[in-house]
Amino acid sequence: MAKRTYLDPIHQDIVLDSGRPSEKLITDLIDTPEFQRLRRVHQLGVSYLTFQGSEHSRFTHSVGVMHIASRMFAQLHEQRLELDPHCLEYEKALVMATALLHDIGHGPYSHVTEHILGYDHEDWSCKIIAGDTTVTQVLNNFDSGLADKITSILKKTYKPHYVSDIVSSQLDCDRFDYLLRDSYMTGTAYGLFALNRILASLKIDEENDRIVVSGDKGQTSVEHYLFARYSMYASVYYHKKNLASKALLAKLMKRAKLLGSKISFIDEPTGKLILGEPLKASEYLQLDDVQMTYHIKRWMCDPDPILSDLAGRLINRRLFKAVRLTAESLAHADELEAQAKGIVAELGLDPEYYVATESTGIRPYDLYSPDAANPQSNIMVRTDDGQIKELSSLSRPVEALIKGNFRSKWLIFPAEAQEKIRKLQELAAVS
Secondary structure (H helix, E strand, C coil), X not given: CCEEEEEECCCEEEEEECCCHHHHHHHHHHCCHHHHHHHHCECCCCHHHCCCCCCCEXXXXXXXXXXXXXXXXXXXXXXXXXCCHHHHHHHHHHHHHHHHHCCCCCCCCCHHHHHHHCCXXXXXXXXXXXXXXXXXXXHHHHCCCHHHHHHHHHCCCCCCXXXXXXXXXXXXXXXHHHHHHHHHHCCCCCCCCCHXXXXXXXXXXXXXXXXXXXXXXXXXXXXHHHHHHHHHHHHHHCCHHHHHHHHHHHHHHHHHHHHHHHCCCCCHHHHHHHHCCCCCHHHHCCCCHHHHHHHHHHHCCCCCHHHHHHHHHHHCCCCCEEEECCCCHHHHHHHHHHHHHHHHHHCCCCHHHHCEXXXXXXXXXXXXXXXXXXXXXXXXXXXXXXXXXXXXXXXXXXXXXXXXXXXXXXXEECHHHHHHHHHHHHHHHHC
């Protein structure tokens, strides 16, 4: 068939026409085993334990990012009549392929295990794109230099620089898709914003090699987008049950790493990932949520009582509890943690694996944070009178947002200790 349609809950029909070289490349990439693996990697890690609908995958997100990148490319180049059509088609293929493949290096449970185990999914994306993979073969069949150009875009060394901004910046197709998609799939409305209005306002500032927002209407739409981003982090990504689920998985991985080869069941790729040993791309590509979840299910029967208990808690959703420390109790955080560990120990549980603390703060990557030392990362607005200025200098709401203090600290512990530990927090709050 000449055309292929992906029915998407966010973007509706995403249609790819194999008669166009750029879109034929995309369908070929989607069909590779490496990209199909993303169907088995949850977009939001273990957030499905908190939000029952968030079962969506890196596959659906990546297809959505590619679709928005295609629209951004068309918008940014609609008036560039001087470009040769063949060059334009090649540039479109480059941008769409980069957007599609930007997350291909994600491992089990996406960012969650990446942070716990300390590997970099972006490094793995580059290895898969430019390594001995089917993805690399497809890219080379299109153009022998395409894989290297894609990795340079992901590493932000490609020129012109604004091409990288389409895929990774404060106003990129990645953020645009995940906010809308995650909001929809978690059953919330926090991440909604006017995507069409923002795309229509984007222009290329060729003199400074960057993308700018044009006009007051565009500025207003971007303001709403930034507040949607803040709301999603505050209410969804940093939800206390999410934090508790991640802490439980982190403790489980810590125990598995300590036991190493003593675990009753572990295959070689999973063992290497957990122990931080070098992995070949072929080994890494065997890893996904299905593989990791199967291991955790097997560990429910492991002779080690801590590993088996933690595994059972995660699989059967007997999650830890999370309590945000009050402003008053923050001064006693270390003492509270020590007392919580004492309470947990009295229950016969090892506090090293059953008490955790988590600090949350919306980082510059998450929230907009203008940087004088790195102006390329700033959101620039071309006002209706033709001036180009950084967004927060024009917008009081954005200025207030970026100056806010959104840091919190959480105490995490098993449900059995909830009553006694909550009393500890109350005592600290009034002391």
